[in-house]
Amino acid sequence: MKIAVVGTGYVGLVSGTCFAETGNHVICVDNNVQKVERLRNGELPIYEPGLEVIFKRNTEDGRLEFTTDLLDAVNRAQIIFLALPTPPGEDGSADLSYVLGVAEELGKIITDYKVIVDKSTVPVGTSEKVTAAVEKHAKVDFDVVSNPEFLREGVAVEDFLKPDRVVIGTSSERAKSLMHELYEPFVRQGNPIYFMDERSAEMTKYAANSYLATRITFMNEIANLCEKVGADVDMVRIGMGSDRRIGKRFLFPGVGYGGSCFPKDVQALGKTAGENDYNFQILKSVMEVNNAQKYVLAHKIKSHFNNDLKGKRIAIWGLAFKPNTDDIREAPAIFIINELLEAGAKVVAFDPEAMENMKAIFGDKVEFIKHRYDALKDADALAIVTEWSVFRTPDFDFMAELMKEKVIFDGRNLYKLEQMKQFGFYYNSIGRNTVEQKQLTPAE
Ligand SMILES: NC(=O)c1ccc[n+]([C@@H]2O[C@H](COP(=O)([O-])OP(=O)(O)OC[C@H]3O[C@@H](n4cnc5c(N)ncnc54)[C@H](O)[C@@H]3O)[C@@H](O)[C@H]2O)c1
Numbered sequence: 001m002k003i004a005v006v007g008t009g010y011v012g013l014v015s016g017t018c019f020a021e022t023g024n025h026v027i028c029v030d031n032n033v034q035k036v037e038r039l040r041n042g043e044l045p046i047y048e049p050g051l052e053v054i055f056k057r058n059t060e061d062g063r064l065e066f067t068t069d070l071l072d073a074v075n076r077a078q079i080i081f082l083a084l085p086t087p088p089g090e091d092g093s094a095d096l097s098y099v100l101g102v103a104e105e106l107g108k109i110i111t112d113y114k115v116i117v118d119k120s121t122v123p124v125g126t127s128e129k130v131t132a133a134v135e136k137h138a139k140v141d142f143d144v145v146s147n148p149e150f151l152r153e154g155v156a157v158e159d160f161l162k163p164d165r166v167v168i169g170t171s172s173e174r175a176k177s178l179m180h181e182l183y184e185p186f187v188r189q190g191n192p193i194y195f196m197d198e199r200s201a202e203m204t205k206y207a208a209n210s211y212l213a214t215r216i217t218f219m220n221e222i223a224n225l226c227e228k229v230g231a232d233v234d235m236v237r238i239g240m241g242s243d244r245r246i247g248k249r250f251l252f253p254g255v256g257y258g259g260s261c262f263p264k265d266v267q268a269l270g271k272t273a274g275e276n277d278y279n280f281q282i283l284k285s286v287m288e289v290n291n292a293q294k295y296v297l298a299h300k301i302k303s304h305f306n307n308d309l310k311g312k313r314i315a316i317w318g319l320a321f322k323p324n325t326d327d328i329r330e331a332p333a334i335f336i337i338n339e340l341l342e343a344g345a346k347v348v349a350f351d352p353e354a355m356e357n358m359k360a361i362f363g364d365k366v367e368f369i370k371h372r373y374d375a376l377k378d379a380d381a382l383a384i385v386t387e388w389s390v391f392r393t394p395d396f397d398f399m400a401e402l403m404k405e406k407v408i409f410d411g412r413n414l415y416k417l418e419q420m421k422q423f424g425f426y427y428n429s430i431g432r433n434t435v436e437q438k439q440l441t442p443a444e
């Protein structure tokens with residue numbers, strides 16, 4: 001099949017590459033000239049595991065192209081995906097100007113039947129708005145389909161190639177059949193393709209993200225309570241998660257959810273509720289609790305040092321909003337670092353992939369260090385913000401030698417309490433007892 005993908009960001013690039021991988025011809029369009037130049041030169045603008053190999057294969061085979069020319073891409077495609085930004089507007093609702101702007105352009109340029117597929121996350125009713133925008137100028141038949149995307153950054157290729165399910169909202173039999181043909185190779189293990197109406201498809205996306213954000217937030221509250229009553233949230237998590245009605249995934253407490261999706265999508269669903277005269281109370285609490293959770297680690301650090309971080313050197317391990325990505329959109333690290341800087345700390349940071357992006361925000365206010373252990377030299381404390389695998393089994397003896405104080409604040413519960421006692425660290429994590437530093441007596 002011939003496909004155009006408009007918007008070549010995290011979703012557009014991964015979707016386009018994966019569609020090419022199943023033998024389709026894909027042209028990715030972006031209005032960012034530099035980005036398209038880099039892609040044409042074989043350079044990926046994002047870090048996403050597994051993407052490089054299939055990107056290379058499909059560009060070299062000529063099945064995957066990049067352009068800034070919307071007209072040319074659309075003329076050569078039968079199915080046009082919109083993978084455009086839908087950032088929060090000033091009032092928290094999703095800003096549809098990118099999607100509707102391109103939809104209007106499409107109306108001007110399509111000369112034969114096209115399926116226009118919305119892959120961006122958009123509020124209920126958007127497919128009707130897209131239809132109206134295209135219709136303004138269109139002189140030929142077209143169908144608008146809602147096909148929300150559920151990939152997670154860091155495992156995006158795997159998620160896209162083997163989705164748990166594909167959701168397609170359309171009332172057109174013609175579009176349904178084309179979409180079925182396109183997605184069939186991705187569900188060979190028997191995972192379902194659910195066809196439904198456009199509004200239900202749009203709502204499914206927000207419901208899924210808001211539910212997951214709620215689940216994480218619930219666990220963050222359980223963790224905060226565990227600390228107060230002396231329970232261990234990791235034991236509680238395992239105990240709860242083994243109930244098949246609950247399930248084990250997405251129960252990890254931490255420093256609050258971040259990223260380009262959960263924060264904006266929870267907010268946008270709340271906005272949709274408000275506009276429809278519905279008081280969605282849980283979502284309000286989720287946002288409130290998550291906003292507070294982003295500061296929990298920084299507050300622990302401040303309180304450990306009596307609220308005065310002047311002259312304190314705090315090392316940060318992990319800046320990306322989650323491991324295996326360079327994405328820092330709404331990353332908890334941003335909030336934590338700001339809080340530490342405000343309290344007068346000297347912040348030194350390491351992340352395997354996200355340092356360049358973070359430099360663009362903090363410049364020389366933060367010292368970015370190339371190797372994880374170098375960040376620990378003379379540090380008064382280490383704060384772990386993102387659970388990159390490389391942080392899981394460090395050399396604790398070496399860390400103790402490097403650091404001025406053996407103090408760890410762990411926002412991701414990476415280490416065992418016993419381990420920390422053994423190596424003599426003060427260790428404060430999320431929802432577990434604090435390990436106090438062992439005071440050596442003269443006899444010892
Ligand atoms: N990032 C994710 O993990 C994820 C997952 C599922 C759904 N989504 C949704 O998918 C949509 C896109 O998200 P993203 O993270 O890929 O965004 P992104 O910001 O990474 O990418 C969007 C791209 O669109 C381009 N663009 C903007 N205006 C354009 C125009 N007029 N013509 C051509 N290109 C244009 C930008 O230059 C950018 O490259 C959003 O609605 C998001 O909520 C994102």
Ligand SMILES: O=c1ccn([C@@H]2O[C@H](COP(=O)(O)OP(=O)(O)O[C@H]3O[C@H](CO)[C@@H](O)[C@H](O)[C@H]3O)[C@@H](O)[C@H]2O)c(=O)[nH]1
Pocket residue numbers: 121149150151152153154209212216249250251252253254255256257258259260261262321322
């Ligand atoms: O148990 C958990 C799981 C996640 N998180 C946090 O939640 C945020 C989001 O993580 P994740 O969902 O893994 O990453 P995203 O790439 O943002 O993916 C979410 O958002 C995408 C965009 O809409 C959807 O497509 C995905 O299905 C949905 O999982 C991150 O800050 C994580 O640290 C936790 O705190 N605890």
